[in-house]
Amino acid sequence: MEQVFAYPAKWWSEAVTVWLVVAVVIYVIVAIPGLYFIMKYRFKPGVREIGDHEKHGHWGLEALWTIVPTIIVLVLATYSFAVFKKQRTAPPDAMTIKVTGFMWGWQVEYLDEKGNTIKTVVTSFNPSSYEIPEDQKIVVPAGKPVKALLTSLDVIHSFYVKPARITEDMVPGRITHLWFQINKPGEYWVFCREFCGTGHSHMFTKLKVVPPEQFALWLKSETNVANKPSQIDGNL
Amino acid sequence: MREAIPVPYFGAGLKEWLFTTDHKKIGILYLTTSYIFFLVAGLFGLIIRLEQTSPGIQYVQPDFYNYLLTGHGAVLLLWWAIASHIGGFGNFLLPLMIGAKDVAFPRLNALSWWAFFGASVLVLLTLIPGNHIKMMWTGYPPYSTTGDAGVTAMYVFIIHLIGISSIATAVNFITTYIKMRAPGIHFWNTNMFVHCLIAANVIQLVGVPSLAGAVTMLLLDKYLGTNFYNPAKGGDPLLYQNVFWFYSHPVVYVQILPVFGFFSEIVPTFARRPLFGYKTMIFAVWGITLLSFMVWIHHMFVSGVPDWIRVIMSYTTILIAVPTGIKIFNWMGTLHGGAIILRSPMLYALGGIFMFLIGGLTGIPNAMVAIDLGISDSLFIVGHFHYVLGMALTLGLFGAIIYWFPKMTGKMYPEGFGKLSFWLVFIGANLFYFFQMVVGMLGNPRRYPDYPPIPEWVTLHHIQTVGAFILGLGVLVFTIGIIKGLLSGEKAPDNPWNSQSLEWRIASPAPVDNFGEEHPKVEPDYHPYKYGAPPAF
Ligand code: HEM
Ligand SMILES: [Cu+2]
Ligand SMILES: [Cu+2]
DSSP states (O other): OOOOOOOOOHHHHHHHHHHHHHHHHHHHHHHHHHHEEEEESBBBBBBBOOOOOOOOOOOHHHHHHHHHHHHHHHHOOOHHHHHHHHHSOOTTEEEEEEEEEEEEEEEEEOTTTTTTEEEEOOOOOOTTOOOOGGSSSSEEEEEEEEEEEEEEEESSSEEEEETTEEEEEEEETTOOOEEEEEESEEEOOOEOOOSSTTTTGOOOOEEEEEOHHHHHHHHOOOOGGGGGGGGGOOOO | OOOOSSSSSOOOOHHHHHHHHOOOHHHHHHHHHHHHHHHHHHHHHHHHHHSSSSOOOOOOOOHOOOOOOOOHHHHIIIIIIIIIIIIIIIIIHHHHHHSSSSSSSSHHHHHHHHHHEEEEEEEEHTTTTOOOOOTTTTOTTTTTGGGGGGHHHHHHHHHHHHHHHHHHHHHHHHHHHOOOOTOOOOGGOOOOOHHHHHHHHHHHHHHHHHHHHHHHHHHHHHHOOOTTTTTTGOOOOOHHHHHHHHHHHHHHHHHHHHHHHHHHHHHHHHHTTTTTTTTHHHHHHHHHHHHHHGGGGGGGTTTTTHHHHHHHHHHHHHHHHHHHHHHHHHHHHHHTTTOBOOOHHHHHHHHHHHHHHHHHHHTHHSSSSSHHHHHBBBBHHHHHHHIIIIIIIIIHHHHHHHHHHHHSSBBOOOOOHHHHHOOOOOOOOHHHHHHHHHHTTOOOSOOOOOOOOHHHHHHHHHHHHHHHHHHHHHHHHHHOOOHHHHHHHOOOOTTTTTSSSSGGGSSSSTTTTTTTTOOOOTTTTTTTTOSSSSSOO
């Protein structure tokens, strides 16, 4: 069996494929006859100057193109509902991290079994490049579900884990959540996708997915909390 | 009483234009203003597009970029996508299509226009460097209450003025339709444009107060220290989003319904055949209107609202595809068996319909909440609504401008310019918006002046910029066509398209007193789409 790259990206891509197939089929069913009518039923002086003016409705047809689309969209919505439940429900063995957004970066806290913070990673704002210092990457173990609890210190931000195809806003005064699992070690993009001001397009970092043993070692090492931006001191 | 002005209305002097209460002149004032604002905001779009071409900051700093994007969004949505057809075509056509002398309250109508004009002046004032608004047209707090967001108050006052104008217009149009129809015009032989216009104005009447409330609380929070949206003092930023989208979702139907009206006027005329499924069309319009107020959470699928409400509104949202689909099928049904003439208004209308089909089909993944979690706030969304607004709506408006140009100006729009501009706009816009959706599917966030140099993204951004400039060229050609038509266009006959609809029974340009008497005589079997005779051209 082929290894799944990431969750919930797998289900998301399947849903996109389903939609795309349905959309292309509907497009063809509607557009091709439409184009054909445009070519066929042309005005020709002396030959075809008026259109059929008897037929201006057909209850059977009109009922058909009301009922069939209704069924199609209800099926699609229900399918999406089923996927949505999986996307929103983290597996019970998920590890939890706390992510807090600020203008413009994230603070990520790793917790022990009792829920105490044992390590913190803080990204710093870099308006001129997309390079990320090694100690500002969010490190997670490969093959393990990660549940992220999200909030914000100032304005609304969001947390988009690109490889997992999942987003959720970070709202001050609220705790929101998402979960993901990446099976293949590597480095992947994380972006803020909710408009949060001048630095919005540079609110990014990388997710560094490492084998579980390496993650355990990393968790015990130094944190980068020393370069925590002063603006968030005292608020945490 | 409004005195009748004897000058042919295009020869009217400045004083007459300033003090006019004539629905046709007010319509033209609205349309001209919106068109100029469309050009300016379109130019903003091109600059934004240029900046996105390559990674890195090349032409405009993020700060100014955010102002351009805020202006682009707000002006195109409120001026081009609403004022042009409600204030512009709505004013011009409503009394003509129902056989009335004017709207019900001509002076209130003038007030609407001047409130709108005030809002336009405020928009121009934001061009002054210290006055920039940089919080995007959505203006979400808490960001919009920070200094980084720019002059929030300007935004709020713009919305207030536009709101006054919209509510007054809505009251006026709805009353006009109910009270001032010529004897013989009734619900089942009213033009589709009028049905759509009235439905859109019902949405305005119900919705605008909600938006006005949202931004008023914003104003109080930012300048007077209240805490509606401040979580530190028990407020809630999501309150704003709920109240904002309660109107700002239905507003997309305010924007697109009158364009459906244009399609429904233009397609039968150039297919020489009655509109197919006229009655189901009317049900579809009102179905959309009703549903439009029950779907706003689809703008908040990732905002942190409870999961159950996301699922409910996912269903209601996707159901809107049904009445929308009915309209498309009926237009196709109108083409079947027609005697189709591909004049430029028809090209624009057909182009608009085919692009609306793409706009609609790409709306479905936004309604499917499972997919939306992966594409929310990405350029996919922007590409999708550009298919609807930048294509279906814009092509529809261009078609309408050419179609009613004779009635407004007494001249014909030059056909060559119509055809050429259509192909340029159509090809350019597809290149641009299609690849905007693709790069969004690949994860590119929206509202990003800069992005990391991911190779596929860069290629896709290059294609978009090429498309955008072809599109820009098309708009330029179209605009030159307007000027050429005004200056040296062929003189228009009264009914150049041989339409059956009422507004074509009077002279071109429309005389000051419309039908001359209170109401025209409408024969008992009048129907705006009663085609059956060959056209005269
Ligand atoms: C002249 C052709 C146009 C060009 C070159 C253009 C270009 C753009 C670009 C580059 C963006 C930014 C996407 C992003 O990074 O977030 C954008 C956003 C947008 N455009 Fe356009 N566009 C055009 C026409 C239109 C039209 C006709 C409408 C509406 C009637 C429209 C409505 C919008 C809106 C509402 C946004 C979102 C603004 C926001 O994110 O707040 N555009 N456009
Ligand atoms: Cu952010
Ligand atoms: Cu952001």
